[in-house]
Amino acid sequence: MAGLDTLNASGNGLTDLRALGECQNLRVLDVSENELSSLEPLEALPALETLRAGGNALTVLPDFPEDSILTNLEVPYNQIEDLSGLSGLMRLNYLNIDYNLVSDLTPLGSCWALVQVTAYGCPISVSQ
Numbered sequence: 001m002a003g004l005d006t007l008n009a010s011g012n013g014l015t016d017l018r019a020l021g022e023c024q025n026l027r028v029l030d031v032s033e034n035e036l037s038s039l040e041p042l043e044a045l046p047a048l049e050t051l052r053a054g055g056n057a058l059t060v061l062p063d064f065p066e067d068s069i070l071t072n073l074e075v076p077y078n079q080i081e082d083l084s085g086l087s088g089l090m091r092l093n094y095l096n097i098d099y100n101l102v103s104d105l106t107p108l109g110s111c112w113a114l115v116q117v118t119a120y121g122c123p124i125s126v127s128q
Contacts, residue, residue, distance in 0.1 A: 001023050002022055004023045004025060004026055007020075007028070009030065009031050010030045010031060010033050010034070011034070013034060013035055014036055016036075020041055024047065025047050026047060027047050027050065028049065029045075029048060029050070031056070032053060036056040036058060038062070040062045043062045043065065046069070047069065048068070048070055049069055049071050050071065050073075051073050051074070052074040053078070054074055055076070056077075056078055057078065057079065058080055059080060060080065060082060061083065062085050063088070064088060066090065068088070070089055071091050071092060071093050071094065072093070072094045073089075073096070074096040076097065076098035076118075077099045078100050080097065081103070082102075082104075083097070083107040083108060086107055087107045087108070087109075087110050087111070088110070092113060092114050093116070094116050097119050098120040099121035099122070100119075100121075100122055101123065102119060102122045102124065103122065105124060
């Protein structure tokens, strides 16, 4: 699986992603509609550009490294409250956090390439 570039594993009842740690060339990954509670094994995938993980049981996002080339992250319909794991994603340009528990977008302030965030249904507060 070391040469794998794209993987769509949506809707498979997955609970663990440790086996993907060997997929160092993986650029596009869709693990939507599974039973995942963690994306932590994906921190070590240097080529990952697009990650779709909507409709899981996620409560936190991993601390992606600052040299990550992740540009597209879609994690709607989870239970995520905190975006601090994304603060080092300098290349992130699209983020979908629809229908999560996120109330603070401050951690995204250092994501300089970010041009679109969708956060429908999140309890975001706007301070004066």
